[in-house]
Amino acid sequence: MTVAIVGAGLTGSLLACFLARRGLSVTLYERRPDPRVAEVERGRSINLAISERGLDALRRIGLVDEVMADALPMKGRMIHPVEGPLDFQPYSASGDRAINSISRGALNNALLSAASAADGVTIEFEHRLVELDSAVGRMVFATPSGKVSVTADVVLGADGAGSAVREQLLAEGIVSENVDFLDYGYKELSIPSVNGEFALDPGALHIWPRGTSMMIALPNPDRSFTCTLFWPSGSFDALTTGVGIEQHFREHYPDLLPMAPDLVDDYLNNPVGVLGTVHAQPWQAHGRTALLGDAAHAIVPFYGQGANCAFEDVVELDRCLDDTGGSWARALPLFETRRRENTEAIAEMALDNFVEMRDKVASPVFRLQKQVEHTLERLLPGTYVSRYELVSFSTTPYAEVQRRVRRQHQVLGAAVATLAAGALTLARRARRSR
Structure with a gap:
């Protein structure tokens, strides 16, 4: 054979x-x-x-x-806002599970x-x-x-x-x-090591969420980071000069410029890739x-x-x-x-997940949802498991992951509705008794 x-x-x-x-x-x-x-x-x-x-x-x-x-194990996402402190979001309820960055x-x-x-x-x-x-x-x-x-x-x-x-x-x-092209392209940049050390925390996948676009960075064994910009199609063509590129990144990715001395060269010479299903x-x-x-x-x-x-x-x-x-x-x-x-x-x-990484991870509501989700996982081990954990930290068939998460959300929604109804009933009784 x-x-x-x-x-x-x-x-x-x-x-x-x-x-x-x-x-x-x-x-x-x-x-x-x-x-x-x-x-x-x-x-x-x-x-x-x-x-x-x-x-x-x-x-x-x-x-x-x-x-x-x-x-290199990455135990969560590190969110880089335009302004304000970094925000680390662990992938698992226990905080010790990791996905692994590899070339x-x-x-x-x-x-x-x-x-x-x-x-x-x-x-x-x-x-x-x-x-x-x-x-x-x-x-x-x-x-x-x-x-x-x-x-x-x-x-x-x-x-x-x-x-x-x-x-x-x-x-x-x-x-x-049938090829469904995403109306986005990608381009790679790099963050070199600084005095032989990582310029960022190597234990996280770094994300710069910007609503309609984003950048991510993953660590490498040589203590550099590989960054990938995901921007709407045509956006890359709008920046053609070193001055324009630096001005754009200073405004939208202010903490990147000091760490990426080759940013302009990478941006001008690295190709734009396409994305699709x-x-x-x-x-x-x-x-x-x-x-x-x-x-x-x-x-x-x-x-x-x-x-x-x-x-x-x-x-x-x-x-x-x-x-x-x-x-x-x-x-x-x-x-x-x-x-x-x-x-x-x-x-x-x-x-x-693209929508989540690009739009939601910087939202206080999203962070609260994740905290609630991780609390449920700790209170109901093996019974309530987040979609991310099922996808990344198990071999549960993907289609079963979708079905299970839908059931969990239905039960959770029903429980929340029941609690809300109960609280409303108690409030009404309290008003009547006054």
């Missing part, structure tokens, strides 16, 4: 490690040069926040300790090295898919030395939101897609060709679940192969059946 995985990014590399344990002959095809030796593309990292779903996948192949050695490149390199060391795995770099016959598994790749044709028993597209495999399946008329169906064809990860269901990054969700895809596909006795023809449709409602659920929650 030969398996071709198109895309040697996070998902494809992890998938190769899982399939190698099954004794399969796996070839990873990647359009880029080997990222372990190639120059990193400027301004395209978007640091990752690895949480329980991703950790669960890494544990299953014995990589969690190695991969997480340089990860996308470092994680990719670790997974690639693990895949290349696994028995039965071959990696072919600078191979760009240009043709696919999904019915027979025949692929044509463009390489520096010309086109090459190969055939595999199974073809798996793990090549990201702009998937070439999905494009080929679209051309065959097998798959349909990919809806594709079906994810598989002929029981031998399939999409997974961002190639099937890319989401916006505002819940920190993109990589975690893709890693969970790999775990579920592995489970489906177990449940079908290794039959790809049965496992691939089963995989889609089990995962689709969950990926749609996290796509919706990621968009909701």
Whole structure:
């Protein structure tokens, strides 16, 4: 049995490690040069926040300790207002649970090295898919030395939101897609270390909420921070000079300028990325060709679940192969059946969380709601659990998270209504007795 995985990014590399344990002959095809030796593309990292779903996948192949050695735990959000003190908001009721900041490149390199060391795995770099016959598994790749044709028993597209495999399946008329682009772009900036130390608290995900826009910053092992601006489309074009850029940031992000000496250079030279949600169906064809990860269901990054969700895809596909006795023809449709409602659920929650991070976290009402929520979690352990904890600190299926949170809110709303009605009744009785 030969398996071709198109895309040697996070998902494809992890998938190769899982399939190698099954004794399969796996070839990873990647359009880029080997990222372990190639120059990193400027301004395209978007640091990752690895949480329980991703950790669960890494544990299953014995990589969690190695991969997480340089990860930095973030136990909450640090809110940076335009004026006033910083505000730390813990992620969990206990205050000790954390998501983990990790470089996308470092994680990719670790997974690639693990895949290349696994028995039965071959990696072919600078191979760009240009043709696919999904019915027979025949692929044509463009390489520096010309086109090459190969055939595999199974073809798996793990090549990201702009998937070439999905494009080929679209051309065959097998798959349909809908891409909902967010009317926002992103640009990366950087905060270097100061005298070898972090310029900000490394134990938090830093957020500068500004209503219709925001910036976030995640810590790096070299004691720098990677910042990402999320601004409405077209906003970046309005600033074209160093003076204008500095004036804008002095007004809207006043504490950033002293910490970011390269801000103007980063702003002028780093690219603007696009954000969107990919809806594709079906994810598989002929029981031998399939999409997974961002190639099937890319989401916006505002819940920190993109990589975690893709890693969970790999775990579920592995489970489906177990449940079908290794039959790809049965496992691939089963995989889609089990995962689709969950990926749609996290796509919706990621968009909701963007509004929360951009608009709500600086609100006194929001802070009070979070305090009440954490109080309920402490008073009702295991009974009341916040959406954030269920998404980030458990492997509860995303769709079940949505259903459970709705039930909790209904019960809480009913309880509040009952208490309010009781208080009103007591007040009326007190007035009558006067």
